[in-house]
Amino acid sequence: MSAAQGRLNDFVVKIATVNGTGSASANSLLLKAFFRMGIPVVGKNYFPSNIQGMPTWYEIRVTRDGYAARSGEVDIMVAMNAETYAQDIREIAPGGYLIYDSTWPRQQTLSRPDITVIGIPLAQMANDAFADARVRILMKNMAYVGALAALIDIDMNVIRALIEQMFAGKPKLIPANMQAIELGYNYAREHVACPLPLRVEAMDKTRGHIMIDGNTAAALGCVYAGATVGAWYPITPSTSLMDAFKSFCARMRTDKETGEKRYLIVQAEDELSSAGVVLGAGWAGARAFTTTSGPGISLMGELVGLAYYAEVPMVLFDIQRVGPSTGMPTRTQQSDIQICAYASHGDTRHVCLYPADPRECFDMAVAAFDLAERLQTPVFVVSDLDVGMNDWMVPDLTWDDSCRPDRGKVLSNADLEKITSFHRYLDVDGDGIPYRTLPGCHPKGVYFNRGAGHNKWGGRTELSDEYQDVMERLLVKWATAATLVPKPEVIAARSGAPWGILAVGSCDGACKEALHRLAEQGIHIDYMRVRAFPFSAEVEKFLADHERVFVVEQNRDAQMRGMLVNETSVEKAKLTSILHYNGMPMDHRQIVRTIEDAVAEEAAA
Amino acid sequence: MSYIRKPNITYKGRAKNALGLSESSYEGTMSTLCAGCGHDSITAAMTRAFFELSIPPNRAVKISGIGCSSKTTAYFLSQSHGNNTVHGRMPSIATGAAAANGELHYVGVSGDGDTLSIGLGQFAHVIRRNLNMLYVIENNGVYGLTKGQFSASAAFGAKTKKGEVNPNPPIDPVKMGLALGASFIARSFSGDKNHLVPLIKAGLRHKGFALIDVISPCVTFNDHEDSAMSYKYAFAHMHTAADLIENKPEITADFPEGAVVPVTMHDGSDIYLKKTDPDYDPTDRARAFEYVMRHQEKGEIVTGLLYIDESRKDMHAANQTVAAPLNTFPYEQLCPGSAALADVQKRFR
Ligand SMILES: Cc1ncc(C[n+]2csc(CCOP(=O)(O)OP(=O)(O)O)c2C)c(N)n1
Ligand code: SF4
Ligand SMILES: [Mg+2]
Secondary structure (H helix, E strand, O other): OHHHHOOOOEEEEEEEEEOOOOHHHHHHHHHHHHHHOOOOEEEEEEOOOOOOOOEEEEEEEEEOOOOOOEOOOEEEEEEOOHHHHHHHHHHEEEEEEEEEEOOOOOOHHHOOOOOEEEEEOHHHHHHHHOOOHHHHHHHHHHHHHHHHHHHHOOOHHHHHHHHHHHOOOOOOHHHHHHHHHHHHHHHHHHHOOOOOOOOOOOOOOOOOEEEEEHHHHHHHHHHHHOOOEEEEOOOOOOHHHHHHHHHHHHHHOEOOOOOOEOOEEEEOOOHHHHHHHHHHHHHOOOOEEEEEOHHHHHHHHHHHHHHHHHOOOEEEEEEEOEOOOOOEOOOOOOOOHHHHHOOOOOOOOOEEEOOOOHHHHHHHHHHHHHHHHHHOOEEEEEEEHHHHHOEEEEEOOOOOOOOOOOOOOEOOHHHHHHOOOOOOOOOOOOOOOOOEOOOOOOHHHOOEEEOOOEOOOOOEOOOHHHHHHHHHHHHHHHHHHHHHOOOOEEEOOOOOOOEEEEEEHHHHHHHHHHHHHHHHOOOOOEEEEEOEEOOOHHHHHHHHHOOEEEEEEOOOOOHHHHHHHHHOOOOHHHEEEEEOOOOOOOEOHHHHHHHHHHHHHHHHO | OOOOOOOOOOOOOOOEOOOOOEHHHHEOOOOOOOOOOHHHHHHHHHHHHHHHOOOOHHHEEEEEOOOHHHHHHHOEOOOOEEEEOOOOOHHHHHHHHHHHOOOOEEEEEEEHHHHHHOOHHHHHHHHHHOOOEEEEEEEOOEEOOOOOEEOOOOOOOOEOOOOOEOOOOOOOHHHHHHHHOOOEEEEEEOOOHHHHHHHHHHHHHOOOEEEEEEEOOOOOOOOOOOOOOOHHHHHHHEEEEEEEEOOOOOOOOOOOOOOEEEEEOOOOOEEEEEEOOOOOOOOOHHHHHHHHHHHHHOOOEEEEEEEEOOOOOOHHHHHOEOOOOHHHOOHHHOOOHHHHHHHHHHHHO
């Protein structure tokens, strides 16, 4: 009993269904219901690279402590997919619950004595209540929402309000959906002792927060940054970013009377083309961006190199997925860290931003355009599927109306009138950033942009000194970039800890949970989350200040660790990798285990 | 390489255009191409066309890919922004630039390798978008800059200087343009400037994608006896279907009734087409295609303004983009502000 008490607002519900059966709305209804009850939630969607008929899971963690990662365990499994039944049952933690559709007999062989099995005739109830075949399938989903509501004590008023909101456009559908929910609810109440020991209770920990996915937030960032040109080629998991940009612009950037659009989206024929469009638009002075994933980044290489060398602003969102090659398109990973940082042939290095959650996707989208124009270079926002496509609870997005974009060193016609001559690649200010002009400007500002060797005056060259001169000035610019990019997030442990964890992007939630759990055992570790490349001085300092640093990232080859070795003066031996790359979002367990082992080893030595 | 300096000085009494500029204001830096290269003649025609249209040089933008041909954007309009990009990707970069600012005159220069080999995909799709630009292919049947390998426009069975035989049929950009819905399609020959200049001018005035395929012999690698892209071959096999005449001609024996048809351009002005064949109709895509095919079967190169459709919407019109350029559009009208952000977030609670 006391153990169960301890699980109030702290457990995981996982729903196993078949994709294309409309379970997504039922699942997001559940997620929102917890959120509206004031309980922090984590939602993860595990979906197949397929449109209909393949297994799919939705996992909801209610977490009164407000952890941002998945827990790695399942306490209540709603097993709606016979095909994955065996696997789903295996996943339930001891003491957990299995909820299954008892319309059909359960396979006895799969029984587990350490879990509680609850059968609800979901299909039967839906079939009896509804005539249409498609409606029956949808309502079966709503019925499990109702059953769960009874079993774990979800506030039915919250559910009703959500249903009314969900179907505000089609109010005729409200009664049927409520009916299905009540069928499940009443059946559970009549046949099971409700609520279960695992249950929820209203809290007040979600006020001032929203549930949003990173791609939607990034799209809003693009709108607010004043991006006007988007070019893309559809690829999971980046597609929803441009889709969201399009729908926000349709509402917020379209003249209501004339239908005129203050934006242009080019759905290009491939990623070479979308990169070219962004480069052309950036050269001509529009804020332009592309959305893609690993395979697209591979294709964009040559143009990214042109933008680097000819110094053209570009913003590229890479929503990483599992590679190499086609890999697992609907699973998450951080395996493009190096290809983004060093994309293209020749000596190139690119500014990268690493958002850890949707709120940062919004902020970093805005920052990316400022940095790209200030530095006149490609900027990658290196997000991933977990951040990009899952709904995260984050503080409200805010906007300062006095905020104006930094358009960088662009000479206006008035500026050009005043000067005697303009030279495109001259470092006038000592920050390595030259001035540029836009096509169509005053005749004095005209120049010829090229990827071929050029000197600081902007002329073509094949002279070694002149070529090298520009390449070295680009290093000055790189040093300037390190002072402009977002600083890392640092959490110092209570004591001046000798060890640190260094993480990137969506590892953040798992790392912070690990830090708490380790602290509970008296193991205090400092934390740094790198938010950008080039590494700022703080990164160098953190590495220098610790005897040992655990580098947490989601790829096989320790790409971030490789960059730290390459780009800072850290001794390689100081860095221990914690690598998670199975395609699932990261949880704290591997980090905790690795560090516990290291502590034990140290004690034994 | 020819280092014959083109003087950049204005001669007394030289003609001035409506802007008071002489043709030298439209010239570029010295060409570094081989003496006699067809591309240099196209460069001269470009200079002339922009001069005659009195386009302010700083309102023109030159974009090219990679190749001897693509280099030529440096050799005309030195008072215009230029962008020598990467091999085969000029169309996408032009798309982006024009997306940012649709008010400028965009001229793309490409080669047959740049357009029909590595860049075939981008070429096809820029046509589909009907980007408002002039796109000139300086077509010599070889990769000049990499020393004479066959390109995708090399004739079936053509021979290199070393005697190698081309085993593959050519890709004809004119037929591609016709098939893909291009709204302005022409072919010309670098050896005939009088023919080329009016086409360039019409292409610049066309609102939409204007394609001009210019046969432009490579004197160093593809001007020999067995080449279908030599000066000799081109002179001997040119067949003009519909010639452009800039001013309305009197009806005479040379220009009988019906042989000259006016075409109204987007800006309301007319151009005049002199048809060689009375049956030829440059507004009929299917017939244009057949005409080109039939003559190609006879080994002829059909030149002239082959197809025109002034009614098709260009990229911006199809998108309904605002009139003012996006690159300098006031930020206040792009950013919806904090109240709208708060409002949007209601659906995320
Ligand atoms: C990605 C890439 N591959 C290969 C090359 C090498 N290359 C330079 S120019 C060229 C061919 C150019 O041919 P074409 O477009 O017909 O121009 P021409 O020189 O004949 O005028 C090639 C293959 C390159 N620059 N980039
Ligand atoms: S190699 Fe051929 S195409 Fe290139 S400059 Fe010489 S003649 Fe012209
Ligand atoms: Mg060629």
